[in-house]
Amino acid sequence: xxxxxxxxxxxxxxxxxxxxxxxxxxxxxxxxxxxxxxxxxxxxxxxxxxxxxxxxxxxxxxxxxxxxxxxxxxxxxxxxxxxxxxxxxxxxxxxxxxxxxxxxxxxxxxxx
Amino acid sequence: xxxxxxxxxxxxxxxxxxxxxxxxxxxxxxxxxxxxxxxxxxxxxxxxxxxxxxxxxxxxxxxxxxxxxxxxxxxxxxxxxxxxxxxxxxxxxxxxxxxxxxxxxxxxxxx
Numbered sequence: 035x036x037x038x039x040x041x042x043x044x045x046x047x048x049x050x051x052x053x054x055x056x057x058x059x060x061x062x063x064x065x066x067x068x069x070x071x072x073x074x075x076x077x078x079x080x081x082x083x084x085x086x087x088x089x090x091x092x093x094x095x096x097x098x099x100x101x102x103x104x105x106x107x108x109x110x111x112x113x114x115x116x117x118x119x120x121x122x123x124x125x126x127x128x129x130x131x132x133x134x135x136x137x138x139x140x141x142x143x144x145x146x
Numbered sequence: 147x148x149x150x151x152x153x154x155x156x157x158x159x160x161x162x163x164x165x166x167x168x169x170x171x172x173x174x175x176x177x178x179x180x181x182x183x184x185x186x187x188x189x190x191x192x193x194x195x196x197x198x199x200x201x202x203x204x205x206x207x208x209x210x211x212x213x214x215x216x217x218x219x220x221x222x223x224x225x226x227x228x229x230x231x232x233x234x235x236x237x238x239x240x241x242x243x244x245x246x247x248x249x250x251x252x253x254x255x256x257x
Contacts, residue, residue, distance in 0.1 A: 065243055076148065076233060076249035077188070084243060092244060093148075124187060131243045132176045132195055135235075137187035 037061075040125050040138035047115050048146055055110045055141045057125030065128040066108040067135065068092075068100065070121040077124065083108055115145045147171060149236050151248035158224045158255045166251045168234030169216040177210050177217040178235035178245055181228075188233060191219075224255045 038059040047053045057066065068080040069092075079092030081100040089100050097119060099111045112119055122142050126135040149170040156164055168177065176195045180188040192201045194210035194217060201208055205222040221228055231252050235245040 067244070069247070074249060076151075077235075077247040078148075079244060079246060082244050090244075093246065128243070132193060132237065134190040134193060135178070135180075135188075135245060136190070139187050 038125060038127050038136055038138045040123075040141050042141060043139065044142050044144075046144045046146060049116060050114050053112050053115055053143070055112075055123055055125075055143070057108045057110070057138060059106055059108075059125075059127045059136075061127060061129070061136070062105055063127035063129050063136070064105070065130065065133075066102065067126040067128070068098075068108070068110045069124045069126065070094065070119075071124060071140075072121050080110065080123075112143075115143075117145050119143065120145045148246055149174075149234055149248040151232075151234055151251050153251060154249070155252040156254070158253065160226060160255055160257050161223050162255075164221045164224060164253060166219040166221075166232050166234075166253075167216060168218070168236075168248055169214075170236050172215070172236075174210070174212060174215050174217070174236050176237045177208070178237075179208055179217075179219050180233045180235065180247075181230045182233065182250075183230040191232075221253070224253075226255050226257065229253055229255045 041056045067082045069077040083089045083102045125138040179191040182188040231250045235247040
């Protein structure tokens with residue numbers, strides 16, 4: 035099916051473990067984004083990418099790593115998970131500048 | 147910096163109107179508006195690309211005052227389906243493609 039999908043939907047992990055959240059889109063959108071959503075903070079940008087092999091930091095990049103070897107995939111890795119990274123993570127894509135963002139359904143991550 | 151939204155929350159009765167404001171300390175080049183229902187992903191409402199622009203979608207409209215670096219979302223004759231959290235997003239920098247969102251405004255419409 036066309037669209038943007040995130041996996042897993044729910045994840046529980048322990049402090050210190052590495053975890054990767056997946057994001058896949060079928061529209062061939064150039065731009066992709068990772069946001070985290072916490073109560074009181076809204077949506078905060080973690081990393082974004084303008085094209086394959088081009089990524090840049092957002093507002094809250096510390097503790098996260100991204101890669102984009104293919105246009106359709108934009109995985110987000112927490113190298114050593116901390117409790118403060120417990121959040122809902124949304125991936126989004128966009129065709130270009132000044133264009134709507136299309137969001138995935140989110141991944142709810144709990145770090146114990 | 148995140149744009150600032152006000153109010154943080156609003157409760158309406160069906161049929162009432164509401165205004166949600168979004169302001170930034172930095173120059174705004176475009177403003178996005180999204181609505182998110184509980185447990186779901188944010189959904190795009192509209193983008194305003196230039197100062198003075200106004201747009202409408204059903205009974206939801208928005209304006210963009212570039213000089214004042216602010217945008218407002220107007221919900222007219224609210225319906226139960228309007229309940230949710232509304233986010234404004236601003237694109238940072240000249241031709242920038244990263245959208246930074248405000249903290250959101252929680253809107254609850256009751257019968």
